[in-house]
Amino acid sequence: MGKELDEIIVKSFFIKTIQQRVLFELSSPKKRLDAIQRLNHNYSVTLRKEFMIEIPRPNSNLEKIAEILKMHGAGEFSYSISWSEEIDGKELPLLTALEKAVGFGMPSIVSCIPGKLAYFEAEQDYGAPPRFLLKR
Numbered sequence: 001m002g003k004e005l006d007e008i009i010v011k012s013f014f015i016k017t018i019q020q021r022v023l024f025e026l027s028s029p030k031k032r033l034d035a036i037q038r039l040n041h042n043y044s045v046t047l048r049k050e051f052m053i054e055i056p057r058p059n060s061n062l063e064k065i066a067e068i069l070k071m072h073g074a075g076e077f078s079y080s081i082s083w084s085e086e087i088d089g090k091e092l093p094l095l096t097a098l099e100k101a102v103g104f105g106m107p108s109i110v111s112c113i114p115g116k117l118a119y120f121e122a123e124q125d126y127g128a129p130p131r132f133l134l135k136r
Helices: 002-013 016-027 032-037 062-071 094-101
Strands: 052-054 077-082 091-093 108-113 117-121 131-135
Touching: 002 016, 002 077, 002 108, 002 117, 016 032, 032 077, 062 094, 062 117, 062 131, 077 094, 091 094, 094 108, 094 117
Parallel strands: none
Antiparallel strands: 052 131, 077 091, 077 108, 108 117, 117 131
8 A cells, every 4th residue: 555655745745857766766675765755855856836835834733733634624544655664664643653754854845635646845954844735
């Protein structure tokens, strides 16, 4: 199931020119972090900008982020592509995934509705990391 969800996320939110490479990297245990690393500082050339909605600051409260996601149709469960091994490639309750992703400091995509709605947090550089809804 994880491979199928990875594919849905990549084909929905990543730019077309790198989709096949990212899918290859995600499918390889040795290269999976290479794919996730593309979401560090390069997320603006990795993800499709037309589906990115920045969450206005202050935006570090995971309950408020969950509330925003639920207002857009998110359910109780999610699937993540994340630098955090605790949630990467796992289907978990939405709040559990957000607890590990929000403020982690490294990139995560928490998919709420496959191919339609996700939460994305980039790598933390200076100050709070950029946080977005990915919505189609």
